[in-house]
Amino acid sequence: MEILSAEFVISNAEASKCPDSNLPEYAFIGRSNVGKSSLINMLTKRKGLAMTSATPGKTMLINHFIVNDNWYLVDLPGYGYARRGKAGQEGIRTLIEDYILEREQMTNLFLLIDSRLEPQKIDMEFMEWLGENGVPFAIIFTKADKLTSGKLKDNINRYVRQLRDQWEELPPYFISSSENKLGRMDILDYIENINNS
Ligand code: GDP
Numbered sequence: 001m002e003i004l005s006a007e008f009v010i011s012n013a014e015a016s017k018c019p020d021s022n023l024p025e026y027a028f029i030g031r032s033n034v035g036k037s038s039l040i041n042m043l044t045k046r047k048g049l050a051m052t053s054a055t056p057g058k059t060m061l062i063n064h065f066i067v068n069d070n071w072y073l074v075d076l077p078g079y080g081y082a083r084r085g086k087a088g089q090e091g092i093r094t095l096i097e098d099y100i101l102e103r104e105q106m107t108n109l110f111l112l113i114d115s116r117l118e119p120q121k122i123d124m125e126f127m128e129w130l131g132e133n134g135v136p137f138a139i140i141f142t143k144a145d146k147l148t149s150g151k152l153k154d155n156i157n158r159y160v161r162q163l164r165d166q167w168e169e170l171p172p173y174f175i176s177s178s179e180n181k182l183g184r185m186d187i188l189d190y191i192e193n194i195n196n197s
Contacts, residue, residue, distance in 0.1 A: 001192040004068050006044035011061040015098035019064055025072040025105045026191055028140075029096065030112030031122065032078035035142035038178035039112065040065070040075055043187060050075050060092060062099055071195055072105070079122065100135055107194055108136050110187070115141035115155055115175065119162045128166065138172040140187065145177040 012018055030036050040050035049065060063075040076099065077092045100106060109130065113123055130137050139159075144152055152175070163170055172190070176183030 001068070001188040003044050003188070006046050006049060006065055006067045006073070008049065009064040009066050009072070011063050013061055013095065015062065015095060015102055018062060018099070018103060019072070021072070022105060023066075023071055024107040024195060025064075025074050025103065026108050026110065027074040027076050027099070027106055028110045028112060029076040030078060030142070031114070031120070034078070034112040034114050035176075035178055036075065036078065036112050039140065039142060039176060040073060042176075042178040042181055043184055044073065060095075062095065071191065074099075074106070079126070100130075101133060106135075108138060108191070110140050111137055112140045112142050113159070115144050115152055116146055117155070119159050124162060124166075127163070127171070131167065138174065138190065140174045140176050140183065142176050142178070144175045144182055145179045 009019060028036055028040060037050035041047055044065070044067065050063070060077050062077070065073045065075070067073050076096055079089075079092060079096065100109065111123070111127065111130070113120075127137075141152075141156055141159075147155070156173070156175070160170065174183045174187050174190070176187065
């Protein structure tokens with residue numbers, strides 16, 4: 001898929017206030033600092049489209065962007081951000097869960113995982129929750145440029161092994177780097193294929 005246009009539409013603190021539209025939505029989520037804003041900017045080729053985690057406030061909202069006038073890219077808040085405190089965490093969790101469970105237009109969720117890390121409990125639990133609720137999702141391993149290809153393979157295999165214990169069928173996964181645009185076309189083509197199916 002070529003990106004012809006990508007524009008910010010609205011930020012919301014409530015899932016029920018998301019745009020009144022039937023266009024398909026593809027949501028991106030992950031732990032804070034996983035590289036979500038960088039990935040969104042890389043996918044859309046718009047440098048400042050998604051605000052990085054350095055922008056206070058923005059990262060606690062649901063952000064809708066319209067792409068090619070025919071689908072929404074949705075930037076969900078980062079989870080597991082300790083500095084927010086327990087009450088703040090709960091609020092974010094409710095916001096995320098409401099959106100994922102109630103938003104009928106939500107077509108696929110991309111869960112971002114930092115490829116440098118060992119399998120993280122919070123991500124494994126989140127995937128379990130997605131599975132229990134029948135949410136369609138794919139994994140994106142981010143920041144691949146920060147590892148040697150051997151180490152990258154090792155880390156991904158570790159995730160795959162853990163997932164195999166939990167799942168009959170593995171979710172699709174992509175490997176990305178916002179530094180060198182790795183994974184860009186694969187992710188965009190995946191979205192296009194679903195949109196055309
Ligand atoms: P967010 O909190 O998930 O939106 O993460 P950001 O996109 O703000 O990225 C967090 C940090 O990781 C920033 O310093 C980015 O420059 C860096 N980063 C993000 N993606 C990549 C990547 O693919 N490669 C490298 N080397 N650094 C990255």
